[in-house]
């Protein structure tokens with residue numbers, strides 16, 4: 001089991017955002033984390049990457065928690081944030097070199113991978129540019145390149161599609177599929193439900209800091225008693241029910 005989240009209570013201040021979240025992501029699996037704005041998707045991902053410490057409960061990757069071995073834990077993760085995080089004083093080339101150093105990657109092999117990815121995303125002529133001045137989509141592509149040159153076990157991807165052109169979305173999905181086939185796992189939060197429906201192996205629907213339901217598309221359809229229902233319709237139904245309960 002790649003990622004295991006068990007009864008996670010957590011958040012930013014003493015009042016928890018997450019109120020006992022549990023779910024797993026298996027080796028080679030892409031799990032979509034779905035939910036309304038402000039329900040705790042990014043907070044869950046922030047706990048997975050070790051930015052936040054659980055108030056209680058555990059997060060483990062391949063059986064180890066961040067407290068067992070912080071370096072080993074973090075080296076298993078590649079993270080693509082919702083808003084690209086770039087260093088204003090570093091060029092694109094220096095961002096890639098920083099990633100190579102941080103993950104202790106083989107220099108030539110990593111640059112070989114990087115150049116292929118940079119070509120794919122049409123950034124190969126911009127190595128000496130400062131990505132902080134790139135467009136939103138280009139900055140997102142820099143994050144994608146840096147993440148996918150690592151041999152991470154777990155890819156943590158927060159709302160990746162916004163700002164990417166359709167070609168780049170397709171390229172990103174190809175990269176995700178390649179990582180799945182080498183046994184890496186992906187947890188991805190997204191509001192782009194038609195794409196999630198086509199590409200995710202399983203879904204975790206989170207509401208108000210709790211897992212509302214989870215399963216494959218088929219399992220969710222059978223829970224909803226409708227074999228044709230789209231993920232979008234399930235989501236809207238749950239959101240409306242929650243709205244009536246509040």
Ligand SMILES: Nc1ncnc2c1ncn2[C@@H]1O[C@H](COP(=O)(O)OP(=O)(O)OP(=O)(O)O)[C@@H](O)[C@H]1O
Nearest residue numbers: 011012013017035036037038039040041042043044
């Ligand atoms: N840095 C922070 N400090 C304090 N509270 C925060 C912080 N970031 C998020 N929150 C709160 O945590 C709750 C969950 O936010 P979170 O960002 O996890 O939602 P989300 O499901 O990712 O939403 P979205 O779909 O809008 O990205 C919200 O009530 C939000 O106000």
